[in-house]
Amino acid sequence: MSVIAPNFKLSGFIKSLLDNIFWILLIFVLAGLPAVFMILLLIDLPIIDGELLTPFLALSYLVNPTRLIPVIHAFLTTDIFRVIAFPGFGFAALLAASVIFVERKMMAKLQLRVGPFYCGKVEGILQLMGDGLKLISKEIIIPAKADKPIFWAAPVLFVATAAAFVALIPVAPGWVVADIDLGLLAFFAVIGFFPIITILSAWSANSKYPFIGGIRALFQMVSFEIPLILSLLGVVMLTGTLNLSEITESQSNFPWIVFLPIGAIVFFITMLAELERIPFDLPEAESEIVAGWLTELSGMLYGLVQLGSYLKLYAFAALFVVLFLGGWNGPMIVPAFPEQIITEGIEMGPITLTLDGLESLLSNTITQEMLNGTLWFVLKTAGVIFFIILPRGVFPRVRVDILLDLGWSKLIGLCFINIFIALGLLYSGVLGPGGLQ
Amino acid sequence: MFAFGIAAMAPALVISRMISPRKRSNPVKFLPMECGQVPSGEGRTHFMMQYYPYILMFVVFDVMAIFLYAWGSALLELPKSATLPIMGFLAIMFGAMAFALYQSGRRRIW
Numbered sequence: 001m002s003v004i005a006p007n008f009k010l011s012g013f014i015k016s017l018l019d020n021i022f023w024i025l026l027i028f029v030l031a032g033l034p035a036v037f038m039i040l041l042l043i044d045l046p047i048i049d050g051e052l053l054t055p056f057l058a059l060s061y062l063v064n065p066t067r068l069i070p071v072i073h074a075f076l077t078t079d080i081f082r083v084i085a086f087p088g089f090g091f092a093a094l095l096a097a098s099v100i101f102v103e104r105k106m107m108a109k110l111q112l113r114v115g116p117f118y119c120g121k122v123e124g125i126l127q128l129m130g131d132g133l134k135l136i137s138k139e140i141i142i143p144a145k146a147d148k149p150i151f152w153a154a155p156v157l158f159v160a161t162a163a164a165f166v167a168l169i170p171v172a173p174g175w176v177v178a179d180i181d182l183g184l185l186a187f188f189a190v191i192g193f194f195p196i197i198t199i200l201s202a203w204s205a206n207s208k209y210p211f212i213g214g215i216r217a218l219f220q221m222v223s224f225e226i227p228l229i230l231s232l233l234g235v236v237m238l239t240g241t242l243n244l245s246e247i248t249e250s251q252s253n254f255p256w257i258v259f260l261p262i263g264a265i266v267f268f269i270t271m272l273a274e275l276e277r278i279p280f281d282l283p284e285a286e287s288e289i290v291a292g293w294l295t296e297l298s299g300m301l302y303g304l305v306q307l308g309s310y311l312k313l314y315a316f317a318a319l320f321v322v323l324f325l326g327g328w329n330g331p332m333i334v335p336a337f338p339e340q341i342i343t344e345g346i347e348m349g350p351i352t353l354t355l356d357g358l359e360s361l362l363s364n365t366i367t368q369e370m371l372n373g374t375l376w377f378v379l380k381t382a383g384v385i386f387f388i389i390l391p392r393g394v395f396p397r398v399r400v401d402i403l404l405d406l407g408w409s410k411l412i413g414l415c416f417i418n419i420f421i422a423l424g425l426l427y428s429g430v431l432g433p434g435g436l437q
Numbered sequence: 438m439f440a441f442g443i444a445a446m447a448p449a450l451v452i453s454r455m456i457s458p459r460k461r462s463n464p465v466k467f468l469p470m471e472c473g474q475v476p477s478g479e480g481r482t483h484f485m486m487q488y489y490p491y492i493l494m495f496v497v498f499d500v501m502a503i504f505l506y507a508w509g510s511a512l513l514e515l516p517k518s519a520t521l522p523i524m525g526f527l528a529i530m531f532g533a534m535a536f537a538l539y540q541s542g543r544r545r546i547w
Contacts, residue, residue: 020455083441136449139457144467145480152450160442167438177438185506206480207469219488222495229502233509240513242506295470300453304446404491408538416531419505427517 048074073361079177087171089163095381096310101128103389110393135303143296147204154201155297155304161197162311165190169318170245172328172373183244184236187319188229191274194312195221198283198293201305205296213292216400217276217283223407224273224280230415231266234422235323238431244319248327255326259425263418264324266411271316271388273407275309278392280403317384318377325380328373337362490541494534501530 045053048070061068075081082088101116105123108115120126142151168183168190170176180186195218202214236242238259239250257264273280284292297305321327341358398406425431469476486492508515508523 016456083438088438089441089445136453137456138453139459140450140453141466143469143480144464145469156443156446156450159446160439163442164439185503188503203481205469207471207476208480208482209470211481211484215484215486219491223491226495226498226502229499230505233502233505236506237509237512240510242510290470290472299457300450304449307446400488404488408491408494408534408541412534416527419527423520426512 046074069358069361073365076361076365082175082177083167087169087175088167088177091171092163092166092311092314093307095314095378096307097128099310099313099385099389100306101125102385103392106389107393132303136300138299140299140301143205143207145206146296147206150200150204151296152301154197154204155301155308157197158194158201158308159304159311161190161193162308162315165315166311166318168244169315170248170322170327171318171377172370173245173249175370175374176245179243179245182242184232184242184247187244188225191221191225191228194274201297202293205293207296209289209291209295210293212289213283213285213295216285217293219400220273220276220280220282220403220407223404224270224411227266227407227411227415228270228274230412231263231270231418232323233415234260234263234418237419237422238426244322248322248329251326252329255324255329257324259431260324260418260422262414262421264320266414266418267320267324268387269411270407271320272391273403275313275316275388277313277388279395279398281397282400282403285397313385313388314381317381317388320384321377321380325384327380328377330372330376330379332368332372334368334372334375336368488541490537494537494541497537498530498534501526 040055047053051057053071058071061071084090104127105115107113116124116127118124119130142148165187167177168180168187170179178186198217198221199214202210202217205211235247235256238256239247241247241250272278276283282292284294286292289295294302294305469480471477504526505523512520
């Protein structure tokens with residue numbers, strides 16, 4: 001047990017808290033409230049159930065749950081909800097956080113340790129929150145000769161790029177933030193940003209270890225991008241589309257991993273390299289070059305990079321599921337909603353609460369298919385993530401030249417074999433028009 | 438989503454800056470990390486990029502790999518005879534890659 005910092009004064013801490021609250025309230029009253037009213041004057045408020053949504057109506061919705069349901073329904077279909085909560089940032093961040101916890105516990109079990117144990121009574125379940133609080137309350141130290149704007153911006157850009165990657169993933173039928181026709185090309189474009197951000201962060205730190213780590217990251221990510229791109233060509237040839245939702249729909253009978261196992265294996269290996277996971281964690285090799293390109297990052301900057309890298313891990317695993325394991329497709333295991341709740345309402349004690357808009361909500365937005373698809377998607381993604389973090393307890397780190405030789409000679413050869421398998425399946429009539437599909 | 442990522446993460450840095458201690462500044466604190474030693478020389482030194490040919494190869498083959506997507510996504514509509522030129526393209530790509538890999542293996546010319 002360590003003591004709290006010796007100069008810590010509770011009165012000083014409370015004073016700083018009160019100071020912050022005072023300034024926040026003052027700024028909110030002087031600038032925030034006028035801004036809210038200006039925005040309310042300027043924007044067109046939505047019409048819900050034939051009524052214009054005024055602030056007074058919105059307040060009256062709060063006390064009457066029956067009138068609130070159309071508002072919730074309207075909110076669930078907006079883009080803002082998609083970006084912030086469900087297929088977007090909130091969902092991905094939640095999964096990423098649980099991945100961090102599961103990884104720490106699993107590594108501990110593999111190495112005969114206990115792992116996080118004390119924080120939060122039950123198996124250290126609040127450890128992550130404690131770590132987050134620790135990181136956010138630590139001082140950010142920037143090296144004296146660093147390029148400060150880039151050094152501050154790089155972690156934020158890292159998280160934002162990972163978030164842009166998450167936006168491309170279709171989680172359930174129709175539930176995707178950016179449903180673009182060239183989804184796969186957009187994915188390659190987003191992937192191309194990660195080495196740039198890494199080398200920017202490494203260069204701006206003006207220190208030797210981050211620089212070496214950044215160079216290694218550049219080599220590794222750039223050379224594994226070609227096998228990554230080529231290994232997905234087989235799927236595109238068999239489906240004839242680059243849209244990720246359509247690729248998922250094409251796998252309703254069987255996943256592509258059945259026919260293109262080589263492509264799936266190559267994609268998995270390149271995925272490990274792009275994520276800097278253990279057989280290929282040269283850019284942050286902690287036993288050679290302190291922490292690689294993360295050496296000079298401290299406090300919340302480091303926390304942001306960690307968040308970004310786990311968002312990226314989730315997005316890659318989800319992309320593997322979408323391309324090779326059939327995405328949301330799976331047997332229907334979610335039970336149908338009880339008729340009574342939809343038509344009559346919920347019985348709570350002496351009263352029966354009748355919810356009018358519930359029927360359209362449950363049959364249009366939160367459907368049985370959506371819940372089932374999400375469940376299958378999350379189960380498959382969890383399985384892929386398990387196989388991504390498993391090598392960390394098993395394999396040693398490879399050398400740079402072995403890594404580059406693997407990427408350039410062997411994986412690219414396997415990619416070409418995969419392309420010819422796909423071409424053979426198509427031209428022999430097994431798949432494609434007239435074939436199984 | 439990219440914009441939301443920036444908008445959501447920048448406050449984390451601002452809050453961190455607000456609640457974290459910033460005391461007792463001294464020159465040693467802001468030196469670059471070199472495992473406890475006093476750093477010698479510049480941070481951005483000349484660094485031997487031994488595997489430079491791979492970066493050169495990337496510039497060429499990334500573009501060629503993307504060209505294949507234009508063919509792959511339209512393959513179901515194309516007649517079978519349209520595959521022959523692509524086979525030729527793949528052969529050129531494969532030969533060029535083999536040559537480049539051979540040259541990159543000759544370390545002493547780099």
